[in-house]
Structures are given as C-alpha cells and as structure tokens.
Amino acid sequence: MEQQITLLNGLRMYVDSREQPSFVPWLLADFAALKGNKSVIEFCSGNGAASFWTIDRGFQGEITLLDNRLSVLKLAEKTVQENGISGVSFLCGDLEDFSTSKKYDAVLCNPPFFVETIQSRDFDQRAIRHESGGMMELVCEKASKTLKQKGHLYICHIPTRSAELLLTLDKYHLVVKKARVCRNTHESTPFLILIDAVYMGGNGLQILPDFIVKKENGEETDEMKRVLER
Numbered sequence: 001m002e003q004q005i006t007l008l009n010g011l012r013m014y015v016d017s018r019e020q021p022s023f024v025p026w027l028l029a030d031f032a033a034l035k036g037n038k039s040v041i042e043f044c045s046g047n048g049a050a051s052f053w054t055i056d057r058g059f060q061g062e063i064t065l066l067d068n069r070l071s072v073l074k075l076a077e078k079t080v081q082e083n084g085i086s087g088v089s090f091l092c093g094d095l096e097d098f099s100t101s102k103k104y105d106a107v108l109c110n111p112p113f114f115v116e117t118i119q120s121r122d123f124d125q126r127a128i129r130h131e132s133g134g135m136m137e138l139v140c141e142k143a144s145k146t147l148k149q150k151g152h153l154y155i156c157h158i159p160t161r162s163a164e165l166l167l168t169l170d171k172y173h174l175v176v177k178k179a180r181v182c183r184n185t186h187e188s189t190p191f192l193i194l195i196d197a198v199y200m201g202g203n204g205l206q207i208l209p210d211f212i213v214k215k216e217n218g219e220e221t222d223e224m225k226r227v228l229e230r
Contacts, residue, residue: 001016001017001018002014002015002016002017002075002078003015003017007052007053007056008056008057008229009056009057009058010056011052011055011056011079011083011085012079012082012083013047013048013049013052013079014047014075014076014078014079014082015047015049015075016047016071016072016075022049023227023228024110024156024192025046025049025050025053025110026049026050026053026227026228027156027182027192027194027211027227028050028108028110028154028155028156028194029049029050029051029053029054029057029108030053030226030227031154031156031178031180031194031196032050032054032106032108032152032154032196034054034059034061034106035058035059036059036060036061037060037061037062038059038061038105038106039061039062039102039104039105039106040054040059040061040062040063040064040104040105040106040107040108041063041064041065041066041104041106041107041108041146042063042064042065042066042107042108042109043066043095043107043108043109043111043139043142043143044066044067044095044109044110044111044112044139045065045066045067045072045073045076045108046067046069046072046076046110047072047073047075047076047079048063048065048076048079048088050108050110051063051065051088051108052076052079054108055085055088060087061087061105062087062088062089063087063088063089064088064089064090064091064104065088065089065090065091066090066091066093066095066098067091067092068092068093068094068095069092070092073090073092076088076090077090095135095138095139095142096138098142098146099145100146102146103146103147103148103151104146104147104148104151105147105148105151105152106147106151106152106153106154107143107146107147107151107152107153107154107155108154108155109139109143109153109154109155109156110155110156111135111136111139111155111157112135113157113158113161114158136157136161136164136165136168137168137171139155140153140168140169140171140172140174141172143172143174143199144172144173144174144199147199148199149199149200150198150199150200150201151198151199152177152196152197152198152199153169153174153195153196153197153198153199154194154195154196155194155195155197156192156193156194156195157192157193157195158191158192158193159181159189159190159191159192159193162193165193165195169195169197173199173200174197174198174199174201175197175198175199175200175201175202175203176195176196176197176205177196177197177198177201177204177205177206178194178195178196178205178206178207178208179193179194179195179196179205179206179207179208180193180194180207180208180209180210180211181193181194181210181211182194182210182211182212182213183210183211183212183213184212184213184214185212185213185214185215185216186210186212186216187216190210194211211223211224212224
C-alpha cells in the first residue's frame with residue numbers, strides 16, 4: 001500500500017505504508033546539502049526519499065535512483081510524474097551488476113546497516129535494513145568507479161560499524177572529509193554516523209558538531225524541526 005507525504009516546499013512524495021517511517025534519508029540529504037546542477041546517483045535509493053528531499057529544497061541537477069526493488073522505484077516514478085519533476089531517471093537492478101561509463105559528481109547512499117542472520121519471506125521488507133554480507137565494500141567499490149575525481153560519496157551507517165566503514169573507504173581511495181554523529185539526546189549513545197568522502201581527495205578532516213534529535217524535555221531540537229519541516 002502507498003501513502004503520500006508533502007514536503008516543505010510542496011513536493012508530494014509517495015512512500016510504502018508498510019515500511020516503518022524513517023528520517024535517516026533526510027538526515028543524509030541535509031548533511032549532503034547538494035546544490036546547483038550536479039549529477040547525482042543514489043545507491044539503494046528505495047523510493048528516493050533522500051533525493052526528493054534534496055529536490056524539494058531546490059536542487060536542480062540530474063539524479064539517478066538505483067534500487068533492486070521495482071515496487072519502490074514505481075513509487076518514485078509516481079512522485080516524479082505527479083510533481084512534474086525533470087532530470088530524474090531510474091535503474092532497477094542489483095548494485096553488484098551496476099556499471100556505467102558516466103561519471104557523477106556525487107553518490108548518495110543510505111545502505112542496509114545490519115548483516116542478515118534470519119531470512120524473512122518478504123524480500124522488500126528484508127532489503128530495507130539488512131544485507132547478506134559485503135554490501136559496505138560493494139558500495140565503496142562502485143562509488144569509486146562511478147565518481148568523478150574529487151566527487152563526493154555521502155553515506156550513513158551505524159556507529160558500531162564505523163571502523164569497518166573507514167577502512168573500506170580508504171581501500172577505495174575515498175578520503176573522509178567530513179563526519180557527524182547523530183544522537184537522540186545529548187546524553188544518549190550515537191545511533192548514526194554521517195560521512196562525506198571524496199574520491200582521490202586530499203587530507204583534512206572536519207568533525208561537525210553532533211546532530212541532536214531531541215531536547216532533554218523530549219521536544220525536537222530546532223535543527224531536527226528544520227530537517228522534518230514539511
């Protein structure tokens with residue numbers, strides 16, 4: 001089943017109502033802060049939540065959505081058609097099989113976080129957050145082959161796998177330039193790390209202030225309100 005969400009500037013985005021709502025794609029899009037007329041590809045795009053948040057905030061470049069689930073790409077296509085958006089294309093297939101001669105300015109990726117141990121019968125639901133193994137390396141390898149020199153990979157992951165992620169990025173010449181952790185409150189354990197890695201980039205790492213979701217009284221912080229505003 002599907003439902004519609006209206007974003008800040010009026011873009012109407014279709015989502016799968018069976019999926020547990022997540023603001024993680026919007027945290028990634030806010031972190032990337034893509035502007036201008038760049039060329040972007042979103043790996044593991046789902047219904048394109050990160051990309052459509054970016055478009056709603058004024059991005060005017062071209063975006064390619066890549067996912068192996070036709071059902072969510074159909075939702076993304078419906079979003080494009082209903083809003084009259086140009087410059088968005090779709091690729092349905094496994095990232096492992098993806099190959100292109102085109103070079104992109106940026107890759108967005110909110111990948112599956114957890115290594116799968118139990119096989120669910122529902123592939124679409126299982127694919128949202130679980131990988132069968134090797135996805136992190138595959139994302140970094142494909143990004144390195146897809147990006148222009150000095151192009152950016154914007155990726156998020158769980159902090160418990162951050163050491164693995166940093167080593168894998170380095171293996172494929174993706175140099176971390178910015179990093180930010182996200183916490184539910186100032187005192188809570190981080191639940192997400194956001195990374196901006198530049199292909200064949202130079203040295204210099206900026207650690208941004210933590211992104212805090214809620215104040216101690218349970219209210220959303222001003223920064224979180226800005227991300228969720230719709």
